[in-house]
Amino acid sequence: MSLLRVRDLQVSFASDRGLVRAVQGISFDLEQGEILGVVGESGSGKSVASLAIMRMLPQPPARIVASELSLAGEDLLGMSEARARELRGAQMAMVFQDPMRSLNPVLTIGRQLVEVLQRHLGLNRRQALSRAVELLEMVGIPQASRRLSAYPHQFSGGMRQRVMIAIALSCRPKLLIADEATTALDVTIQAQIVELVKRLAHELDIAVIWISHDLGVVAGMCDRVNVIYAGRIVETAKVDDLFHRPSHGYTLGLLGSTPRVDETEQDRLTPIEGLPPDLIDPPTLCPFLPRCKVAVAECRQSMPPTRAFGPLHQASCFAELA
Amino acid sequence: MVVAPERPAAAGSNVGSIGDRALPLAAEPGDAEAILRVEHLSVHFPVRQGVVHTRTVRALDDVSFSLPRGVTLGIAGESGCGKSTLGFAVMMLQKVTSGRVWFAGSDLGRLDRRAMRQMRRRMQIVFQDSAASLNPRAQIGGILAQALDIHGLFPGRERAPRIRALLDMVGLPSNFAERFPHQLSGGQAQRVAIARALAVGAELIVFDEPVSALDVSIQAQIVNLLQSLQRELRLTYLFISHDLSIVRHVSDLVAVMYLGRIVEFASKTALYANPSHPYSRALLSAVPVPDPVLERERRRIILKGDLPDPTNPPSGCAFRTRCPLASAECAAQPPAPVATGSDHWARCIRIGADLPPTGTSP
Numbered sequence: 049m050s051l052l053r054v055r056d057l058q059v060s061f062a063s064d065r066g067l068v069r070a071v072q073g074i075s076f077d078l079e080q081g082e083i084l085g086v087v088g089e090s091g092s093g094k095s096v097a098s099l100a101i102m103r104m105l106p107q108p109p110a111r112i113v114a115s116e117l118s119l120a121g122e123d124l125l126g127m128s129e130a131r132a133r134e135l136r137g138a139q140m141a142m143v144f145q146d147p148m149r150s151l152n153p154v155l156t157i158g159r160q161l162v163e164v165l166q167r168h169l170g171l172n173r174r175q176a177l178s179r180a181v182e183l184l185e186m187v188g189i190p191q192a193s194r195r196l197s198a199y200p201h202q203f204s205g206g207m208r209q210r211v212m213i214a215i216a217l218s219c220r221p222k223l224l225i226a227d228e229a230t231t232a233l234d235v236t237i238q239a240q241i242v243e244l245v246k247r248l249a250h251e252l253d254i255a256v257i258w259i260s261h262d263l264g265v266v267a268g269m270c271d272r273v274n275v276i277y278a279g280r281i282v283e284t285a286k287v288d289d290l291f292h293r294p295s296h297g298y299t300l301g302l303l304g305s306t307p308r309v310d311e312t313e314q315d316r317l318t319p320i321e322g323l324p325p326d327l328i329d330p331p332t333l334c335p336f337l338p339r340c341k342v343a344v345a346e347c348r349q350s351m352p353p354t355r356a357f358g359p360l361h362q363a364s365c366f367a368e369l370a
Numbered sequence: 371m372v373v374a375p376e377r378p379a380a381a382g383s384n385v386g387s388i389g390d391r392a393l394p395l396a397a398e399p400g401d402a403e404a405i406l407r408v409e410h411l412s413v414h415f416p417v418r419q420g421v422v423h424t425r426t427v428r429a430l431d432d433v434s435f436s437l438p439r440g441v442t443l444g445i446a447g448e449s450g451c452g453k454s455t456l457g458f459a460v461m462m463l464q465k466v467t468s469g470r471v472w473f474a475g476s477d478l479g480r481l482d483r484r485a486m487r488q489m490r491r492r493m494q495i496v497f498q499d500s501a502a503s504l505n506p507r508a509q510i511g512g513i514l515a516q517a518l519d520i521h522g523l524f525p526g527r528e529r530a531p532r533i534r535a536l537l538d539m540v541g542l543p544s545n546f547a548e549r550f551p552h553q554l555s556g557g558q559a560q561r562v563a564i565a566r567a568l569a570v571g572a573e574l575i576v577f578d579e580p581v582s583a584l585d586v587s588i589q590a591q592i593v594n595l596l597q598s599l600q601r602e603l604r605l606t607y608l609f610i611s612h613d614l615s616i617v618r619h620v621s622d623l624v625a626v627m628y629l630g631r632i633v634e635f636a637s638k639t640a641l642y643a644n645p646s647h648p649y650s651r652a653l654l655s656a657v658p659v660p661d662p663v664l665e666r667e668r669r670r671i672i673l674k675g676d677l678p679d680p681t682n683p684p685s686g687c688a689f690r691t692r693c694p695l696a697s698a699e700c701a702a703q704p705p706a707p708v709a710t711g712s713d714h715w716a717r718c719i720r721i722g723a724d725l726p727p728t729g730t731s732p
């Protein structure tokens with residue numbers, strides 16, 4: 049059975065302009081040890097969907113429904129807040145873009161690590177400190193035992209993110225969600241962190257959801273990819289298939305607008321003109337239609353169905369791109 | 371045109387070429403071809419540590435280059451390398467510790483206030499966080515009008531058509547003049563910042579991470595706009611970015627910076643085809659490519675450690691503590707630029723040495 053099962057997840061927010069339908073029916077599975085990339089731009093719903101899975105969206109103002117949302121067979125939506133708190137940190141953990149927002153600036157790193165270990169694993173202080181040193185070493189922080197008494201501001205951005213990963217993995221969760229975790233980091237540091245996460249995911253058999261708008265990072269890291277647009281998964285595929293046989297107009301547009309460090313002759317990038325649709329009044333046709341360069345006649349008549357393009361490869365698109 | 375800092379400019383040198391542009395290889399100060407010339411520019415910040423002790427952060431250290439008109443110089447590097455400081459220093463928004471900035475033949479440091487203000491019409495800057503650079507209480511039309519007012523341009527009845535023309539130039543409908551910054555998307559706000567830079571007739575525009583905060587499809591829109599405007603108006607750009615993929619796309623020349631110094635300077639083609647400095651090579655190898663097959667096959671040069679403390683940089687070559695090629699000699703003194711091709715130099719004494727094999731991406 050899949051570790052994470054999501055079926056028809058919908059998240060909406062009450063706002064004074066109306067109901068914002070941020071996530072409109074997302075379904076996917078995630079297996080243990082898999083790294084799933086989630087690609088989408090600002091406002092696509094990728095972060096909201098993950099926060100919903102982590103039970104980190106207070107309802108109200110959010111309203112979350114799904115026909116299934118389960119982690120290791122346990123229903124995430126129906127469980128009590130107390131149980132969700134037990135799972136967060138211990139079974140599922142999340143790393144965000146800006147570690148300075150997640151780390152308490154007035155507590156030492158050691159204290160913040162120890163807190164998680166004592167709370168979820170019931171370790172005493174001595175055990176927790178010893179484990180904390182192991183964790184910092186695991187994520188490649190030199191002089192780990194000395195660094196326990198350092199404060200977040202005494203670390204560089206890359207080091208802080210390593211600390212966040214250490215905290216996230218401290219209780220050996222089954223699921224790790226990383227939301228733009230390397231976006232704010234320098235490229236050489238990003239390369240280090242990506243290698244670290246890949247290694248740990250394989251060594252510890254953790255399932256990872258890696259959210260990023262950076263197609264390069266996703267290409268180098270992920271086994272499968274979900275492409276999200278306007279609150280829906282518009283394409284899902286194994287990573288090689290997504291990049292070599294994109295089957296949705298939006299995926300094609302993203303690939304065409306991404307500059308490459310190895311580009312040869314490419315005079316102009318092909319941007320995706322326009323802006324994403326308003327989620328208060330979502331379109332009844334394909335949400336990408338107004339910006340799509342490969343639209344066909346059927347696109348203007350009905351919402352495209354989800355079609356299969358290969359094993360584990362589906363897209364909601366009428367066009368034949370392959 | 372590329373000038374290695376310690377080599378005196380030779381008048382009347384032969385013409386070199388960068389891509390399909392023929393450019394003179396040397397320039398005299400005041401040479402009309404070089405719209406911008408930076409000579410031994412340094413910006414040092416004293417940092418007080420304790421009661422008596424003061425250290426210095428060499429945010430910019432002995433930077434020199436020339437930039438011909440109509441060309442884009444990409445300034446690439448990671449946090450703390452000094453690229454933003456360089457942009458601000460060129461604009462005279464940052465006090466310079468030593469060295470000179472020549473713009474269109476004038477030494478900016480020598481100009482009186484009035485002359486400098488005139489000069490500011492011709493050199494403008496666009497920042498990363500465009501929304502933060504726009505007055506949130508002013509309408510877009512007012513923001514553009516303010517730029518015109520400061521320089522006394524397009525008064526009275528000429529004003530409104532000029533604002534419409536500017537919005538049109540950056541691809542915004544004229545009714546955007548009535549909007550407020552919070553009503554704009556990130557990309558739209560950046561377009562307004564560009565319009566403002568163009569409003570007073572700038573010839574040189576410094577862009578400090580102009581697209582880093584934007585989604586990739588919007589980045590592409592803005593980059594295309596910048597390139598069209600450059601061709602149409604014969605603009606010169608200083609394009610500061612940590613994103614080497616974008617730098618490759620927009621630049622004609624590239625300077626790679628590390629801890630306040632330019633460590634490599636080359637035409638875009640030369641740098642990306644044949645990076646000479648070990649830092650450039652590591653940097654380029656770290657940039658991910660949107661192709662999983664290539665990513666699996668790549669051999670990354672993973673740098674160890676972090677940037678050194680800028681108040682206490684390593685002796686000699688500042689990169690040596692992370693460099694896979696570092697030898698004992700590297701600690702002796704900061705390396706001088708070494709030519710590695712025509713229009714290509716790097717500050718390294720180990721250029722050409724084979725990098726030791728590091729892990730492939732698993």
